[in-house]
Amino acid sequence: MNITKVHFDRNAGQHHAAHEERGVSRRDVLGALLAATTLAAVWTAPAAAQALKAAGAPAAASTAQPLTATELATLTAAAETIIPATDTPGATEAGVPQFVATMVANWMTADEAAFFRKGLADLDAGAQQRHGRAFAACSAEQGADVLQALRAASPYGGRTFSLTDRILDPKSPFYLRLRDLVVLGYFTSEVGSNRELRYMPVPGKFESNVDIKTWPYQVVI
Template structure:
């Protein structure tokens, strides 16, 4: 006698089969670094490398990381609209070099490497950048780090979740005696 299959059990079984099919696609999408945005000044490979590097510079912790804050898109927009051509080319060439180093050493694109390997390559690039700075020479990594920091802390998540945001520094109370306020305020 064949047991009767209920609709609910059949749907659960089909759902399980569908999820088994979807898991490799999702994992493959994560390792290839499918972009959710269209770069203006970068190639797809450069944009994936940029996104992975930005996320290692400002990783997600209890606050959003660089990708969630839109930092890669910010940097791409700055490259397209604001950077001087030689400066933009230096950063693009640095991203290409970073990806080439990852492929040569680990056999995979930078964006697909584990965080520890990405960090090691970025530390090397930072050391190169610091050595170049001692000789007053520009370096792509220093620009990347600066743009990542600026992009993050001027984004809404960076300004409101990583920093304390106070849109107005207190109530306005005119004509208050100085003895009620105490010391005055100073800004740097």
């Protein structure tokens, strides 16, 4: 991976009533996760649930259901396709699927969780249509093909570079919600934070020739 800098802005945008639950701001929960000084070496479902609790998230509703084995398998394959293992560990080794699954059950609203589950089902259906097999059974190349097709079919009108805002935006398509949650889980793990990122002091290195049309995407996820 070649990431120059990751920008997590916990204060961008405005609070919305739909994002407040029982007096707890879900934006602040995300901000607390991103600002945590102690990162999970490898995310597990209990570790992720404890992190959410420490960040101020309310207890999971009694109706919250964990992802099924099929849904978790699809999520795991998608996460590894988005952040594969290279010279550094990938999303699976960092425990990202367990982190995202916990976010679905313990942090998302009921509507968001239903939307995310439908997205996983549609991802499986897309793999069946394009390659005749479940997404979890696809090769890395086939999985990337399915995700690229989903990305192309997922226009997003939101104009924000804030990962937090995109995750909270109810109009954000499934592809972006999936990708951003995978990024969030990976870079709040010890593997992602300590072995993947690198520190670049502001203002960073001098660049004499920068394409202003693509520059923001080079430095901001």
